[in-house]
Amino acid sequence: MLRILIFELVIFLWHIGNAGAHLPKNSSGPAHAIVRDVVIIGGGATGTYAAIRLQEDFNRSVVLIEREEALGGHTRTYYDPNTSSTIELGVIAFHDLPVVRKYFARFDIPLTKLFFNSTMESYDFLNGRSVNLPERLQSNVEMFSAWSRQLQRFPNLDEGYHFPLPAPLDLQRPFEQFARLYNLTALIPFIWAIDQGIGDMLQLPTLYVLKSFGPQMLRSLTTGFLATKRQNNHEIYDQALMRLKKTKSVLVNSKILSMARDVSGPYGRAIVRTPSGERVVQAKQFLFTIPPTRDTLTGFDLDSEEETLFSAFKYINYSTGLLRGGPIAYGVTLCNRGSDPDVYSLPRLPAIYTLGPTQKPSLLTGVKFGSNTTMTVEQMKAEIVAESAKALRDNSSLQLAAFANHGPYALSVSSESIRDGFYQRLYGLQGRRRSFWTGAAWHTHDSSLLWNFTDTILSRMQQDWTSSWSN
Numbered sequence: 001m002l003r004i005l006i007f008e009l010v011i012f013l014w015h016i017g018n019a020g021a022h023l024p025k026n027s028s029g030p031a032h033a034i035v036r037d038v039v040i041i042g043g044g045a046t047g048t049y050a051a052i053r054l055q056e057d058f059n060r061s062v063v064l065i066e067r068e069e070a071l072g073g074h075t076r077t078y079y080d081p082n083t084s085s086t087i088e089l090g091v092i093a094f095h096d097l098p099v100v101r102k103y104f105a106r107f108d109i110p111l112t113k114l115f116f117n118s119t120m121e122s123y124d125f126l127n128g129r130s131v132n133l134p135e136r137l138q139s140n141v142e143m144f145s146a147w148s149r150q151l152q153r154f155p156n157l158d159e160g161y162h163f164p165l166p167a168p169l170d171l172q173r174p175f176e177q178f179a180r181l182y183n184l185t186a187l188i189p190f191i192w193a194i195d196q197g198i199g200d201m202l203q204l205p206t207l208y209v210l211k212s213f214g215p216q217m218l219r220s221l222t223t224g225f226l227a228t229k230r231q232n233n234h235e236i237y238d239q240a241l242m243r244l245k246k247t248k249s250v251l252v253n254s255k256i257l258s259m260a261r262d263v264s265g266p267y268g269r270a271i272v273r274t275p276s277g278e279r280v281v282q283a284k285q286f287l288f289t290i291p292p293t294r295d296t297l298t299g300f301d302l303d304s305e306e307e308t309l310f311s312a313f314k315y316i317n318y319s320t321g322l323l324r325g326g327p328i329a330y331g332v333t334l335c336n337r338g339s340d341p342d343v344y345s346l347p348r349l350p351a352i353y354t355l356g357p358t359q360k361p362s363l364l365t366g367v368k369f370g371s372n373t374t375m376t377v378e379q380m381k382a383e384i385v386a387e388s389a390k391a392l393r394d395n396s397s398l399q400l401a402a403f404a405n406h407g408p409y410a411l412s413v414s415s416e417s418i419r420d421g422f423y424q425r426l427y428g429l430q431g432r433r434r435s436f437w438t439g440a441a442w443h444t445h446d447s448s449l450l451w452n453f454t455d456t457i458l459s460r461m462q463q464d465w466t467s468s469w470s471n
Contacts, residue, residue: 085231110230128391140186148218171210185344189335211443289437322358355391430460
């Protein structure tokens with residue numbers, strides 16, 4: 001028995017080193033190996049979109065590896081059993097762009113226009129008292145026109161991190177300094193309230209605020225967004241998962257244990273822990289879509305350049321939830337404000353950003369929470385309930401009916417890193433070591449804009465494929 005086990009181990013190790021070296025496209029390879037053209041790491045907005053497009057439009061065999069049971073990343077749709085209604089717990093709306101309409105049409109999911117008409121009321125959530133913003137902190141039409149003029153100074157904000165070196169000084173400045181310099185401070189409380197999860201906005205380099213509240217966001221606030229008619233934004237990911245399962249192109253509840261992208265021959269490989277055991281995955285190209293932090297990339301074969309770049313990222317812990325009890329008047333959103341106008345009436349993190357109503361007929365209250373310090377899920381849940389109870393002056397009946405942790409969120413680097421060419425070096429990783437990269441860290445937290453950005457990466461992958469594998 002021992003000799004048989006040793007022999008099987010030798011064969012297994014030999015397969016890991018050699019399986020797929022000369023396999024044709026779509027070959028199944030050894031019994032334990034999955035051989036594909038592309039392996040995609042992460043099944044969020046960009047990973048799912050890339051998998052569908054590569055398989056259906058580029059005729060590439062893929063395998064999508066996702067650690068959760070479902071696809072969709074930040075897109076979470078909650079079913080309220082009390083009212084048999086659905087509520088968006090993550091991504092609420094999309095921009096009215098051709099890439100969005102085309103993607104949803106692929107799955108025959110109807111869309112409808114969505115306008116945000118909620119009245120915003122300011123409260124200090126620590127004591128539940130109303131806050132009157134001073135006139136100098138109240139935005140107006142002229143403020144938005146001035147913001148638009150600033151956005152026009154920096155082309156391609158909606159296409160990624162594209163700017164010349166040396167990086168313009170205004171992109172490096174702390175946002176508070178930028179806002180004061182261009183008389184935009186009245187917009188600070190407004191951006192805080194609608195652009196949740198951005199973190200310590202006053203000290204954040206201006207680049208990130210310009211991208212997060214960028215040209216397309218400004219247009220959509222006027223012309224309207226898109227949402228699904230069936231009030232289920234997650235439907236597109238449910239349908240995508242079914243399609244990928246039919247072609248055996250997805251592994252959910254799975255985690256990469258190790259990776260080797262620099263091995264000789266046409267195939268790189270990864271060892272993946274799946275519900276049915278460990279599997280060897282081999283591919284000619286790798287597409288990474290997960291947040292590139294040291295924690296999420298544990299076990300990956302990072303080289304010194306990747307290590308240096310990814311270790312520079314900082315991020316926010318951002319979460320959303322649904323509260324049962326203490327309903328808010330429909331059409332009213334409560335914005336958390338601090339009592340000190342000298343810091344633009346912004347509360348100190350960790351804190352709730354807003355409390356607001358959800359779609360009728362549900363009586364649940366939506367909550368958005370952010371922290372710039374490390375917190376466990378249980379700590380975030382407890383803080384949400386405690387702070388909401390103070391804000392709504394309800395210390396007994398509030399319950400957290402649903403919770404979604406969206407961290408690590410809003411990856412950023414220092415002004416010095418931006419100045420020294422961080423994003424030029426980051427984009428220089430595209431195509432190295434059989435690898436391509438997309439996701440919010442490479443652009444911004446916006447599904448619509450990320451699908452456009454991912455299309456540019458898929459084109460790069462196609463060019464690389466044509467030059468490397470066409471023969």
